[in-house]
Amino acid sequence: MRRDAELNRERLVAAAREVFAERGLDVALDAVAKRAGVSIGTLYNRFPTRNDLVRAAFADSVDTVARLGEHALGLEDPWDGFVYFVEQVSQLQAADRGYNELAARGVPTSEELARGYDLMSRIVARAREGGVLRADFTLEDMAFVTWSITRTIEATAKTGTAVWRRHLALILDGLRASAAHPLPVPPLSREELADIYRGC
Amino acid sequence: MRRDAELNRERLVAAAREVFAERGLDVALDAVAKRAGVSIGTLYNRFPTRNDLVRAAFADSVDTVARLGEHALGLEDPWDGFVYFVEQVSQLQAADRGYNELAARGVPTSEELARGYDLMSRIVARAREGGVLRADFTLEDMAFVTWSITRTIEATAKTGTAVWRRHLALILDGLRASAAHPLPVPPLSREELADIYRGC
């Protein structure tokens, strides 16, 4: 790739990060091109679909989450690890509208999801086996947590305080083994969830 | 109002109900006009803004919810009443995409909200005083419940089973007094919530 092309690519990704964070994933792409100081044609040349751009813009968020997951697994108490992970990810979502929307809708690619799946799977399993997380809670149920927080962050974005923390605390209280009452319906299957995130 | 005008009005409202239920509140309005068998001009003549149409279309949903609320208050056990109400409203949401979106965004009018507020207020207070609903749960916290379910219904709409029931059960488990751990942040104030639903 030519040097100027590489530079423009970087500018575009940086601009996309900013614009997505401020205005969400559905912004008009000219806004990104404009902020990058590059023509719309160049944007399309480099990123033929909006998704290509989204993926590029959030590539390092994926890394961040992976790091958070590793750290969570490093904490001695499994429940603390679980809580830590959920809280930190929610924090990321609260700070970045684009990332929040991404968490709600899912990325239309399974590549990096697989990585996150494995990590979360371990965090959940460990917490469950530790005995504090309720026994009937599955990895797929994490989607409920994410979706919930996602919506509350969205709705309360303009509020001064981080009210989502209150919501999250209420949710977590329902996930403790000590709070558990029988659940009426089986969890989503892995395929169902994958379909949802893929948009089928 | 002339007889034909009245008829067209009814047709439009009926069409709006159907179309909103199927495709959400953001459908192109020609779709509604078309289904009503009426020209787009007539639609705009009768309902100058989209909101006017939405309000008309969901007028009786508001009544339904009121009836559910009354019934909930009639149940002897306060907690059962609370659960009944939340479940039934969620059911309505699951059956009608438009209503689900309405619950998520709020109606840009405070008229009928006031009525719902009063009713929910009583349901929540009674359950709290009954001792099963946690003492630190406020009316405003109900928004968290609604938002959560709203999102899950949306995401899992194409799924065969009513997975939202599982999500709701998890939520409810966190609302019991026996599950309560201290909450980190004060609830939304009534004004904050009103602003959110009004879209400020």
Added chain:
DNA sequence: GCATAAGTTGAGGACAGCGTCAACTTTGCT
């Protein structure tokens, strides 16, 4: 039955976002 107010119609202007492509500019190799 006729006049007139009430109501309807749908073509069309305004707008916003998408994505393309032929003409132009820049890079970097020789």
Added chain:
DNA sequence: AGCAAAGTTGACGCTGTCCTCAACTTATGC
């Protein structure tokens, strides 16, 4: 320096939705 390949540009056509309004149709009271 010269040149081919790589890259950039932005005006433009397309699509979809909104909303209006001048011309037309219909209901109703007399």
